Amino acid sequence: MEHRIKVLVGAICLLISLSPATVWAQVRVGVPRANVVPTETNELLNYASPKEYEVSGLTVTGTRYLDPNSLVSLAGLKIGDKIRIPGEAVGSAVRKLMESGLLDNVEMFATNVADNKVSLMFKVQERPRLYRVSFMGIKKGEQDNLKDKVKLNLGKIVTNTITKNTQMATRKYFVDKGYLNTKVKITTIPDSTRNNATMRVLVDKGQKVKIAKINFEGITEVDESAVRMKMKNTKQQRFGRLFSPSKFVPKKYEEDKLKLIEYYNKLGYRDATIEDDTIVNNGGNAISINMKVNEGHQYYYRKIDFSGNYLYTADQLRSVLGVTKGDVYNPEDLDKRLNGNPGQDLSSQYMDLGYLYYNAQPIERAIEGDSIDLEIRIFEGKQATINKVILNGNTKTSDHVVMRTIRTLPGQKFSKTNLIRTQRELSTLGYFDPEKIGINPVPQSDGTVDIEYTVEEKPSDQIELSGGWGGYVGFVGTLGLTFNNFSARNIPNLKAWRPLPAGDGQRVQLRFQANGSQYQVYSLSFTEPWLGGRKPNALSVSASHTVYQTFYDPLNPASIYQSLKGRKPTGSYTNTAVTIGLGRQLKVPDDYFSLSNSISFQRYDLNNLDLFYIGYKDGISNNITFNTTLSRNSIDNPQFPRNGSSFTLSGSFTPPYSAWRTSTATEAPKDKYKFVEYHKWMFDASWFQTVFGKLVLNTRAHLGFLGSYNSRTTIGPFERFVLGGSGLAGQGQFALAQDIIGLRGYDDRSVYTADYDRAVDATSRSQGGVAYNKFVAELRYPVSLNPSATIFVLTFLEAGNNWGSYKQYNPFDLKRSAGFGARIFMPAFGLIGIDYGYGFDKIPGVKDKASGQFHFTIGQQIR
Numbered sequence: 001m002e003h004r005i006k007v008l009v010g011a012i013c014l015l016i017s018l019s020p021a022t023v024w025a026q027v028r029v030g031v032p033r034a035n036v037v038p039t040e041t042n043e044l045l046n047y048a049s050p051k052e053y054e055v056s057g058l059t060v061t062g063t064r065y066l067d068p069n070s071l072v073s074l075a076g077l078k079i080g081d082k083i084r085i086p087g088e089a090v091g092s093a094v095r096k097l098m099e100s101g102l103l104d105n106v107e108m109f110a111t112n113v114a115d116n117k118v119s120l121m122f123k124v125q126e127r128p129r130l131y132r133v134s135f136m137g138i139k140k141g142e143q144d145n146l147k148d149k150v151k152l153n154l155g156k157i158v159t160n161t162i163t164k165n166t167q168m169a170t171r172k173y174f175v176d177k178g179y180l181n182t183k184v185k186i187t188t189i190p191d192s193t194r195n196n197a198t199m200r201v202l203v204d205k206g207q208k209v210k211i212a213k214i215n216f217e218g219i220t221e222v223d224e225s226a227v228r229m230k231m232k233n234t235k236q237q238r239f240g241r242l243f244s245p246s247k248f249v250p251k252k253y254e255e256d257k258l259k260l261i262e263y264y265n266k267l268g269y270r271d272a273t274i275e276d277d278t279i280v281n282n283g284g285n286a287i288s289i290n291m292k293v294n295e296g297h298q299y300y301y302r303k304i305d306f307s308g309n310y311l312y313t314a315d316q317l318r319s320v321l322g323v324t325k326g327d328v329y330n331p332e333d334l335d336k337r338l339n340g341n342p343g344q345d346l347s348s349q350y351m352d353l354g355y356l357y358y359n360a361q362p363i364e365r366a367i368e369g370d371s372i373d374l375e376i377r378i379f380e381g382k383q384a385t386i387n388k389v390i391l392n393g394n395t396k397t398s399d400h401v402v403m404r405t406i407r408t409l410p411g412q413k414f415s416k417t418n419l420i421r422t423q424r425e426l427s428t429l430g431y432f433d434p435e436k437i438g439i440n441p442v443p444q445s446d447g448t449v450d451i452e453y454t455v456e457e458k459p460s461d462q463i464e465l466s467g468g469w470g471g472y473v474g475f476v477g478t479l480g481l482t483f484n485n486f487s488a489r490n491i492p493n494l495k496a497w498r499p500l501p502a503g504d505g506q507r508v509q510l511r512f513q514a515n516g517s518q519y520q521v522y523s524l525s526f527t528e529p530w531l532g533g534r535k536p537n538a539l540s541v542s543a544s545h546t547v548y549q550t551f552y553d554p555l556n557p558a559s560i561y562q563s564l565k566g567r568k569p570t571g572s573y574t575n576t577a578v579t580i581g582l583g584r585q586l587k588v589p590d591d592y593f594s595l596s597n598s599i600s601f602q603r604y605d606l607n608n609l610d611l612f613y614i615g616y617k618d619g620i621s622n623n624i625t626f627n628t629t630l631s632r633n634s635i636d637n638p639q640f641p642r643n644g645s646s647f648t649l650s651g652s653f654t655p656p657y658s659a660w661r662t663s664t665a666t667e668a669p670k671d672k673y674k675f676v677e678y679h680k681w682m683f684d685a686s687w688f689q690t691v692f693g694k695l696v697l698n699t700r701a702h703l704g705f706l707g708s709y710n711s712r713t714t715i716g717p718f719e720r721f722v723l724g725g726s727g728l729a730g731q732g733q734f735a736l737a738q739d740i741i742g743l744r745g746y747d748d749r750s751v752y753t754a755d756y757d758r759a760v761d762a763t764s765r766s767q768g769g770v771a772y773n774k775f776v777a778e779l780r781y782p783v784s785l786n787p788s789a790t791i792f793v794l795t796f797l798e799a800g801n802n803w804g805s806y807k808q809y810n811p812f813d814l815k816r817s818a819g820f821g822a823r824i825f826m827p828a829f830g831l832i833g834i835d836y837g838y839g840f841d842k843i844p845g846v847k848d849k850a851s852g853q854f855h856f857t858i859g860q861q862i863r
Helices: 002-018 068-075 088-099 140-150 160-175 224-230 250-266 314-321 331-340 346-351 399-403 416-428 557-561 731-735 761-767
Strands: 051-061 082-085 103-114 117-126 129-136 183-191 196-204 210-217 273-281 286-294 300-307 359-368 371-379 385-392 438-443 448-454 462-469 475-486 506-515 519-528 537-550 571-585 593-607 619-633 644-653 679-692 695-707 721-723 739-741 771-786 789-803 815-826 830-839 851-858
Touching: 051 068, 051 103, 068 088, 068 117, 082 088, 088 103, 088 117, 129 140, 140 160, 160 183, 160 196, 210 224, 224 250, 250 273, 250 331, 300 314, 314 346, 314 371, 331 346, 331 359, 346 416, 385 399, 416 438, 416 448, 695 739, 721 771, 721 789, 789 830
Parallel strands: 051 117, 129 196, 210 286, 300 371, 385 448, 721 739
Antiparallel strands: 051 082, 103 117, 183 196, 273 286, 359 371, 438 448, 462 475, 475 506, 506 519, 519 537, 537 571, 571 593, 593 619, 619 644, 644 679, 679 695, 695 771, 771 789, 789 815, 815 830, 830 851
8 A cells, every 4th residue: 555655655756847737636445547537526636745635525436335424433523523635634534544454455535525525435445255165175064164164254354364274274283183284265256246256275185194103311210101192192113002092182282281290280390391302304294292300309298387377277287188197298188188179178178167268379498309298377367157049050950940959048058069960960950951050159248148059950751662563462562651740739720731830849750551462561650859948858749550351262273463452351460559658868877868658559369370480370369568768879970970879679578477477388379379478679889980070980789689577488470580681670570560770781581590491490580580780881982072962982891690599599690791782862762772791701501602692672581
């Protein structure tokens, strides 16, 4: 622009020198020429004699998208201004418009000059706007990712800044993926007819740059292999490296250097530094890294003192801190002991008593040799009382459902532990995304504090729907509906049906399953988790009805595969069950414990069907059971737990009918089993622990025992254990009133002891066992924690067995398996999984050699 102004001034001087006549002209600025177009109304503009004029008019022409008034403002001129022509004001106005970056060219004309007044017109040419962006030289998926990364808005004015930023962002995208030699060339193709432009981005990413060698110098005190492991994203090439490729990414390399120093600091090397690191180009697409490390000395705690503490003594604080003389000096571990372990750290000791403003600052008071004296300066502050609780984000769930879960109530002293516990309780409700529960304490000027909770609703209802045609049995299908946030009180309120009344935290389950006319089951259950609305006393009521029929003709074995249409059943079985239960949360030993009790009644009706292979073909059995369950659950997340544990001990008891009955040895089965008698004990334990990063270890133990009240009665066929396979119950297994226990790597219902290999093999195997053990270890890693689809993969070791009598019981005789699998949790369908298990041990008569198989699972496997 300055060049054009200089050319214009030169042209004016040339005209003056060639002719003594006064120059009549339109004032044209911004072009290297001056046209003389005099009009009758114009006064003389004498370039040899600058004159002051008053601006009487300002107009803009040539705009299509820009606001003319805005451009006039950018020029810095307004009507009434006094300017000299020629003069600095004219050139300044044009420069300001050009520097805005909105225009390609600006010309300024004097359209009317009279009575020392001048009207000015800006003739502008707008820069083209972005119409299309096309990436060339890369794959379709990379193009899509780049469009999201670069974020170019169509219709935006194309400037040099936008072009340069696009070039830099494109190159950075590929450099971050290991393509250090990426070249990006951008060409802008204008379309003058529509005043737009197409930006073509040509990418030559080349090949990934690999790390041929990483050379360390100065590592003497620490194992070099451990140092290399800490650099997780910077690995040198070696054969067989699959999951941690050796590409060089500058950003990851800088992060790994920081992690390396953090690792040294954890080991007590507080002075460790990287003195020098050099990247050597080996030619082609390979580099080497030379790193010189100064480890320094390893330091230890010698003395720890406290200052500013009035609520607790120094000895009490040392006991909570858990650091003693001679321990390795670890700043990260010290910080966790001060602030990072809710309920057990030093901050919890104060904050759980309301000292919200507590602060502890560790100061290295003295360093002598390899010893450090530490002084922890404590500011206790004042106790803070909770003023009010603010709840945001619960668009579906009623406020009272959330508020009854919250443990920080107005009027209470502030408590850090209660904040963390509330976060856990909200996540276990299942109504909100656990990853997006926010807690924000807001201190007030009067010494109180407001607690703001932010939640995000997620779908919690589930549907199970499947159907098909089972050939000779006819229709096969399942319909299951689970409403996890139901509201019974809003049933009369038609406005609350969206599509069902919801928001009160009640649970309703309906299920129908059919296998033609051969097998059908109907069930309904309702749970109110807060009976009365004041305390977490859970009331549950359930009912079910099962029908099982056979159409098998003993004289015609092929009849089992023939159509059932029009045929009469040869045998049938029905099971009607009703259960009512009441559970409550306990305060002792802690409030993670709960106790539930229930009473159930089941009526079994057999009609010419010997399901138990004991000659019991006709009759009615009644099963009245009292169950009590003590449990403790501190798991942090129901979909993908990272920490916590779950323990359950339950006992089921029927009335001891044998206490007032004579020996039943000579009774017919229909009289012997008219009233079912047993006692049953179950124990389930599960632990979750984060190994590192997102990798989680889950270990489980399961035990079950079934017994009789005295030696005069044998253990009946009801409520026995069946082990093997996926753990899913099939059509006959529901009817048999058995516990179905999964053991991956083996066939369904196949795992039993060697003693079954006798003449009563079929009978014993059909009845199931009276004792079982099962132990599991799983490593889990999340692929996605999105609440709409939580996905994780796993690998497992598993062992278990099932015994038909206590004489056979041997807890060390276990059938072992190993394998891998995946789980996906979708709110609408629950947890769905697939596993491949490899069974190592033989099972006489069923599994003669080691082999593997796939298993499909639905729902959370309790055992």
